[in-house]
Amino acid sequence: MIFEVFTGVQGDAWQGLGSGHATPDRPCPGLHLRRMSTPNPQPPAMLLAAGRGERMRPLTDHTPKPLLQVQGRPLLAWHLRALAQAGVPHAVINTAWLGAQIPQQFGSVFAERFAPGKESLLSIQYSHEAQDFPGALETAGGIARALPLLGPVFWLAAGDVYAPDFVFSAEAAQAFTASDALAHLWLVPNPPHHPRGDFGLSPQGLALNPAEGDPMPRYTYSTLALLKAALFAAPWCDIPAGNPAGVAAPLAPLLRRAMDAGRVQASLYTGRWTDVGTPERLQQLNAPSGLSAGPSEGAAQP
Numbered sequence: 216m217i218f219e220v221f222t223g224v225q226g227d228a229w230q231g232l233g234s235g236h237a238t239p240d241r242p243c244p245g246l247h248l249r250r251m252s253t254p255n256p257q258p259p260a261m262l263l264a265a266g267r268g269e270r271m272r273p274l275t276d277h278t279p280k281p282l283l284q285v286q287g288r289p290l291l292a293w294h295l296r297a298l299a300q301a302g303v304p305h306a307v308i309n310t311a312w313l314g315a316q317i318p319q320q321f322g323s324v325f326a327e328r329f330a331p332g333k334e335s336l337l338s339i340q341y342s343h344e345a346q347d348f349p350g351a352l353e354t355a356g357g358i359a360r361a362l363p364l365l366g367p368v369f370w371l372a373a374g375d376v377y378a379p380d381f382v383f384s385a386e387a388a389q390a391f392t393a394s395d396a397l398a399h400l401w402l403v404p405n406p407p408h409h410p411r412g413d414f415g416l417s418p419q420g421l422a423l424n425p426a427e428g429d430p431m432p433r434y435t436y437s438t439l440a441l442l443k444a445a446l447f448a449a450p451w452c453d454i455p456a457g458n459p460a461g462v463a464a465p466l467a468p469l470l471r472r473a474m475d476a477g478r479v480q481a482s483l484y485t486g487r488w489t490d491v492g493t494p495e496r497l498q499q500l501n502a503p504s505g506l507s508a509g510p511s512e513g514a515a516q517p
Contacts, residue, residue: 264374281374380486402434
């Protein structure tokens with residue numbers, strides 16, 4: 216099992232086999248000191264960037280979907296920028312289709328200057344699924360594959376979702392860490408392409424898994440979440456950490472099991488959000504009025 220891990224120290228890079236070199240409490244050299252110096256440390260982030268992007272063809276025949284340009288920058292860079300601004304120390308990006316292009320684009324460190332003299336650095340690690348398996352491992356499979364590089368709590372975002380107003384809040388991460396929840400999902404109002412939604416939302420802030428035919432209002436899962444590694448262990452998931460067999464599995468069944476046990480929190484997000492799943496949605500975002508488009512367009516798959 217091969218992970219390509221960039222430390223962010225003078226562009227240095229090394230190869231790790233399995234979890235022997237990269238562990239959840241020390242995913243790569245140099246990060247421990249940064250964590251120690253941060254009063255309210257943020258958890259790492261997992262960015263999903265391995266999909267083929269079939270509905271985006273022919274645009275994705277030669278470019279992975281997360282690298283398509285939105286408002287002058289690669290789609291994935293919007294998440295990286297927000298993570299860096301929020302003080303998240305490092306991110307793990309999984310790749311498969313045209314996966315070599317993503318580290319070529321972003322390298323070992325994402326740097327963003329938000330104010331004169333103040334530069335935020337985000338160290339990047341890569342989990343290259345296609346090096347060991349025929350293709351992408353889907354959402355849960357890809358997370359399980361990268362789990363040895365993540366801590367007990369981590370942010371999650373899909374690399375093909377545009378949500379420029381979303382804040383990866385340290386306060387939200389701390390509250391979630393202190394709770395007994397296994398996941399905290401951000402839901403959005405249902406876009407035209409996904410009118411039925413995915414999950415319900417209780418007045419107490421719990422995500423609900425309504426039965427088929429239940430008239431309960433549902434919202435669409437934005438793909439933005441806080442997760443605990445415990446969600447990827449029994450009884451919620453039977454994929455071993457590191458996913459050595461390369462099991463391809465979606466995330467939604469794990470979430471639904473945890474919802475039925477009352478272990479998934481949720482919030483309603485009403486900022487700008489688009490699942491960039493078709494060339495038409497990409498064109499709309501890049502139109503002169505695209506940056507101020509409505510709160511929800513398209514629907515991502517959990």
